[in-house]
Amino acid sequence: MSSSTSGNTNSAQATAENNLRLNSAAKSNSTAAIFAIVLGTIVAVAIVVAVIYCLKRATKSILSYYAPVRIGQSDQAANERGQSKDYYGAADAAFPVIRDSQLEAGTMERFLGEIAREKPIRFAPQQLAGFTRDFSKVLGSGGFGVVYEGQFPNGVLIAVKVLNNSSGKRLEEQFMAEVGTIGRTYHFNLVRLYGFCFDPTMRALVYEYMKNGSLDRFLFAEPRRAIEWEKLQEIAIGTAKGIAYLHEECQKRIIHYDIKPGNVLLDSNLKPKVADFGLAKLCNRDSTHVVMSGCRGTPGYAAPELWTPYPVTHKCDVYSFGMLLFEIVGRRRNYDANLSGGSQEWLPRWTYEKLKKNELSDMISTCGISAENREKAERMVMVALWCVQYLPTERPNMSVVVKMLEGGVEIATPPNPFGHLEEHNNLAVVFNSGSGSNADPSNQPSSENSYYTACLINTAKRTTDIEM
Structure with missing residues (x-):
């Protein structure tokens, strides 16, 4: 019996020892888990602090770059x-x-x-x-x-x-x-x-900074600065692309109103850039007209609707670009008083007369363009005649002009852009003479002069802003 009692005692002691070891292991595991949680929390907090620190430094850097100061603060x-x-x-x-x-x-x-x-x-x-x-x-x-x-x-x-x-x-x-x-x-x-x-x-x-200044220095200055015909063609196409972007790719359409050689600048590589937006105006794309107050643009380049009571749209820039093309081809101003008495006095109309007589190649030769560039020059002339159509609706969009100049589309024979000048000429004669019956034929103005005289007459009649 004592032996049985002793065995039971030993079994109980073993059980107690096992329980003690289990409790000790559990406590160790709990301690390790708590330590791991604490360590993870510390690491997470450290990461958050580091991120906040980096964000603050980045914000400070951005603010320092765009820092506001008072006017004139230096x-x-x-x-x-x-x-x-x-x-x-x-x-x-x-x-x-x-x-x-x-x-x-x-x-x-x-x-x-x-x-x-x-x-x-x-x-x-x-x-x-x-x-x-x-x-x-x-x-x-x-x-x-x-x-x-x-x-x-x-x-x-x-x-x-x-x-x-x-x-x-x-x-x-x-x-x-x-x-x-x-x-x-x-x-x-x-x-x-x-x-x-x-x-x-x-x-x-x-x-x-545009190293080579404006295009008119290459076209009109004396002595004239040398420039190859291929480069002139590139200048025409680049200028057309710039205007097409203003009209068709901006969030709001931008009408320049003063396209001319003096507002086309050339960089060190003779790449053209349209400049001088002092007359420009933003308008919504769904607008079919612009409210005009007075006249805009430069005589000789300004579209007829800018000088007469007609609706004004972005097509006025197309007209001005057409006049610019004539001057690029001729490497002279469109109106040259030194050529008075001859048909070459006003280059655009003389060009159309040559086209009508199938003598456009003669006009190209007169402008000093070599035979190898004649086809491109004739294309440019045809585009110019389409651009200067009297009715804005007859003028192509500038994106189409770009394709025409690059040879991407066929160009139909343009209608006469100057048929309206006969009426203007008669009006100008009466205006200048004071009496139609006593008018002196020797004092009758040329087509170009009569055109702008008529424009000025119409402008003088405008007593209020026109809303087209």
């Missing part, structure tokens, strides 16, 4: 007030002035890369003075201001157009037209607007 001015370069004044407007420190070489490449997708940069007058070395080198001048050569800190050349302060309302209209149109577009054949200055002391626009 690093030098901040230093004079004892402020560091990291000082950011309150935002003055939707277009804060870019800081001097942001124009250093390290950030300029990013600035130029982003400008195509961002709104134009606002500069202070002091910055433009620095870019242009106090406006020391003049590139050109016009009715609205003077254009100066400048340079960004990293060496990128720019053209700074300072608008005349005396222009009043027209200056403001031009400024808004330029920034509101070209400032929101980007195309290889449109001049780039890097930024602007809008300050009580200065209104200016900052463009990319």
